[in-house]
Amino acid sequence: MTTDKPLSPRVGGAWGGLSVVISSVFPMSTTTLTRPSQRAPGSAALPRAIQGTLDDLGTPLNEVTFVVVDLETTGGSAHGDHITEFGAVKVRGGEVLGEFQSLVNPRVPIPPVISALTGITNAMVASAPRIESVLPSFLEFAGDAVLVAHNARFDISFLKAAAAATSTPWPGPTVLDTVLLARALVTRDEAPNHKLSSLARVFHSHVAPDHRALHDAQATVDVLHGLIARVGGLGVTTLEELATYSARVPPARRRKRYLADDLPSAPGVYQFKDGNGRVLYVGTSVDIRTRVRSYFTASEQRRRMSEMVRIAESVTPIVCATALEAQVRELRLIAEHKPPYNRRSRHPEKAVWIKLTVEPFPRLSIVKQVRGDATTYVGPFPSRAAAEDAMAAVHDAVPLRRCHQRLSVTRFTAACALAEMGRCGAPCTGAQTVDDYGALVRSAQEALVGDPSFVLSPLERRMQQLAGDERYEDAATLRDRLAALVRGLTRSQRLAPLATTAEIVAARRSPLGGWELICVRFGRLAGSTRSPRGADPMPYVEALSASAEVVAPAPAPAPAALPEECEKILRWLEEPGVRLVSVDGVWSCPVGGASRFGDHLAAVPPERFEGS
Known part of the structure; x- marks a missing residue:
């Protein structure tokens, strides 16, 4: 389980470069003190130079013991899932002092999607020790070292949950997150994101992360060394400086706090603009002034936001009646202006649909818009790749x-190759009549707009079989297709009824008193207001309905708004305490729809499907 094996430091590596910085900085550090007890009577105070100690400067990084840890689990929630594997590496001064690795019997079945992702099966953990014995061994291995993890919130939450479940005292160690450091030190030009796999390539890790705990921990060690080498070149030489590095606020950014001085303390949208009036960034908040002020403090650690604030010359606020209105305005402004520092919602035109073509032998096709040609559409999907995965699942x-x-x-x-392989009925050769082929089309239609179990259930069984046969790559491919199809069908079956409803007026209690009121027409937020505390809300409902935007329906099942706007409206309507005041139309979703498959396929969060 544990190996303690001193290794030689890597010459010229991250720690070798850092030691040069330390040796060049420490001898020059002095402190000037005045000691009245040593002055001669009546003499002037004379400054005395005293060599500063290492304690004055903090703990040198080459003397800090780090334990880099990675966990594999049965899912993404520390409150309901369990640890299946520990992997940890103890390092100090660039030298590996020991390694810790152990499988853990989680006492619950490992979902097939997790086995496909990690390669850890139920058979592998059946005889493994339980968490009651593994956790104390790990804590003993870690000792009083600084814990390091990539996305530390995930791993530490599972460790704390395991400690609570086993009545093991949690030692409360210092924790360092390599994701936070990477966000401050690794630019978009170097890596498309800050996942472990991307950073491992940037820092030339000798181990490729593969969702096995020890391998991922070893890769994180190389990433940590690379990050420390970079901050060493910036003058960061102690643990205390490293822990607060990302919290530094450049003076130029702090000086721009005046941009928030005249902003309202009210819910709404804010737009950062440059000197030419170009929108740089759009955000939303329940308190515009407080939120904008945070961009000039240590709480804002995103590198791109620092760049944006440096360029910004003004902030334009838009006060909104309700939080939902603010969220919707944000989406619309981002789609309109495409601000360079907003990452999401900038390209709604990339959304696509899957369509059953209108012809004697229909096929599935990916299209950019709904044309109202009385056929079956599913979507919208966020990208063509997601639609292709979903379409491949249907074809399977x-x-x-x-x-x-x-x-x-x-x-x-x-006949084509697929027909010769028996994966198509070959209507092109006359081997399949229009009626025979139509039965297949009706089955596909029912799966797409109603109960998808005809399609999903056999594919789930196939995925489990592949995982059981240890064909993990094939299982992972099928898992991704299933996930794309379930998400697409769920979205389609939720959005389509709202998109075809002429008007919904709904209300919920406002945190400020009174009622928040919204009017939705064909899936678009047509109006929003708030009735005051103690006032009869019905006159406000009538005024809202009379003054709301006139919205023309889009070709069904497309909404008359951005899909993300429709999603936000649905989430608002589904929140506890929301009351429907009036509905003009039929708003319903299929009882046996795709959403009932979502819980199973969501055992792994979307970011885990994409890799670390």
Whole structure:
């Protein structure tokens, strides 16, 4: 489980570079003190130079013991899931002092999607020790070292939950998160994101992360060394400086606090603009002034936000009646201006749909918009790649044709490779009639707009079989397809009813007293207001309905708004305490729809599907 094996430091590596910085800084550090007890009577005070100690400067990084830890678990929540594997590496001064690795019997089945992701199966952990014995061994191995993890919130939350469940005292160690350091030190030009796999490539890790705990911990060690080498070159030489490095606020950014001085303390949207009036960033808050002020403090640690604040010359506020209105305005402004420092919602035009084509032998096709041609549409999907994964899942279960040409019912052609493999009924050759093929199409339609169990259930069984046969790559591919299809179907089945409802007026209690009121037409927020505390809300409801935006319906099932706007409205309507005042139309979702498959496939959060 544990190995303690001193290794030689890597010459010229991260710690070798750091030691040069330390040796060049420490001898020059002096402190000037005045000691009245040593003055001669009547003499002037004379400053005396005294060599500063290492204690005055903090704990040198080359003397700090780090334990880099990584966990594998049965899911993404520390409150309901369990640890399946520990991996840890103890390092000091660039030297590996020991390693710790152990599987853990979680006492619950490991979901197939997790086995496909990590390669850890139920059989592997059946004879493994339980957390009651592994956790104390790990804490003994860690001792009083500084714990390091990539996305430390995840790993530390599981360790604390395990300690509480086993009545093990939590030692409260110092924790260092390599994600936070990377955000401050690794630019977008170097890596597209700050996942462990991306950073491992940047810092040339000798171990590739693969969702096994010890391998990921070893890769994190190399990332930590690379990050420490970078901050060493910036003058960071102690643990205390390293822990607060990302909290530094440059003077130029602090000086721009005046931009928030005249902003209202009210809910709404704010826009950072440059000297030419170009929108740089759009955000939303329940208190515009307080939120904007935070951009000039240590609480703002995003590198791109520091760049944005440096360029910004003004902030424009838009006060909104309700928090939902603010969220919707934010989405619309981002879609309109495409601010360079907003990452999400900038390109709603990239959303696509899956369509059953209108022809004697329909096929699935990816399209950019709904045309109102009385056929089945599913979506919208956030990207073409997600739509392709979902379409591949349908094809895995229903042998619809995949060729792109329009087929004739009288003129036939040669069979394609899929037909020869038995994965298509070959209507192109006349082997399948319009009626026979139509039965397949009706099955696919029912799965897409109603109960998808006809498609999803056999694919789930197939995924479990592949995982059981240790064909993890094939299981992972099928898992991704299933996840894309479930998310797409769930979104479609939730959005379509709202998109076809002429008007919904709803209300909920406001935190400030009174009622928050919204009017939604064909999936678009047409109006929003708030009735005062103690006032009869009905006159405000009537005024809202009379003055709300006139919205024309889009071709069904598309909403008359951005899909993300529709999603935000739905989440608001589904919150506890919301009351429907009036509904003009039919707003319903299928009882046996795709949402009932979501809990199982969501055992791993979306970011875990994408890798660390």
